[in-house]
Amino acid sequence: MMADREPAASPGLRPGRWAYDRGEFVPASDARLPLSTQALHYGIGVFEGIRAYRSAHGLFLFRAHDHYERMIRGCRMLRIPLPGKPSELVDLTVELLRRNAHSEDAYVRPVGYKLSLLPGMPPGVFLSGLSDAMSILTYSLPTQRLGAGVRCGISSWRRPPRDTLPAQAKITGGYVTGALASDEARAAGHDDAILLDRSGNVAEAITANVFIIRDGHLVTPPTTGDLLPGITRDTLLTLVREAGLPVTEQPVSPADLFSADEVFLCSTGKGVVPVLAISGRDIGTGAIGPVTTEVHALYEAVTTMPGGPHAGWLTSVMETP
Structure with missing residues (x-):
């Protein structure tokens, strides 16, 4: 019999307790997507990776506005509207990081994607006639120092x-x-x-x-x-x-x-x-x-x-x- 639970995440990449998912903040473990999610079937999505660095001065997102500007441009190509301007998406991310209270450097993963066929749309590969969604996860992820190469x-x-x-x-x-x-x-x-x-x-x-x-x-x-x-x-x-x-x-x-x-x-x-x-x-x-x-x-x-x-x-x- 197959297990009914997903395997535990790698200790170095466990998501925070909260996620932003389709318009609201939810417990990260509760976020679920339907098996019919179009991005899963056809790769129709755009993501970003954004860093938040902790120092003696606090936790700071690095170039988050630039990341969201690039994400919006990419989503525009795939006809995926995101829920806000770059500044509003940065504010969402700040709120999510506050809720998750990471004690070390963090990594933010926002993704915009095609979700479901709208009524009357036949199965197929499209950019129109689909609903759109956005989700954001944050992870505690210490910065890699210069290391050994x-x-x-x-x-x-x-x-x-x-x-x-x-x-x-x-x-x-x-x-x-x-x-x-x-x-x-x-x-x-x-x-x-x-x-x-x-x-x-x-x-x-x-x-x-x-x-x-x-x-x-x-x-x-x-x-x-x-x-x-x-x-x-x-x-x-x-x-x-x-x-x-x-x-x-x-x-x-x-x-x-x-x-x-x-x-x-x-x-x-x-x-x-x-x-x-x-x-x-x-x-x-x-x-x-x-x-x-x-x-x-x-x-x-x-x-x-x-x-x-x-x-x-x-x-x-x-x-x-």
Whole structure:
């Protein structure tokens, strides 16, 4: 007989006690979707990952307004109206974080999706004639420090081109490619994978953007390519330019990866992640490099400095006592 309960969540990714689900705050364990949910069948949804960082000054959402602006743009492509402007969605998220009272860094996962066929609509794949919904979960998820770095492989799976799947939005159905690349990478003993585009240039890692460093110069693939314009990527471009570090957005080939002095990945979930080897080849000395260390320090500082030059990136979560 099959169990009638879902397995326990990983200790590192247990949702908070409360969730926002289809217009109201509900106990996270009570939220349920019908088996006919259209997003489940066809991947018609858009999500975001937003970080909340805890410091001595309190808990702060990082660039939440920018995340929700990107989410609204993505949902617009799929004809999914969200329940409010970016500022109102940020307010919903702040309230949810207050209710869940995370004692450490947190991760926020909002998702907008197609729910059910409206009366009179036949079964099929549509963007119209469907009801829409939005849900938000929050998780306690400590920030990964610089750590020991990761080892990547070059995936045999290609990043879908933007005229096949819009690259500028986090569309739920598109992440099956990342799942395939992840499975392939882990089976080969790698921690992550780097996906190429149809031209054979670097697109992105499974859920992260890619930077290389050569002679102290940072290079990252341009957003005109088949990659998500990451908000962490944009943050780092701003910070390194302010710090006087040279940076260029241009195509990056696999040969550029192998010959780089340093390589790192960046994402909302993981921050700055050094890459020590790719496809069995050490990058540079095979150790975390000085530029990656500096970029990580710049990013870590801006996420925990409410009074700094980028204070507008932080939204305070005024927790109840």
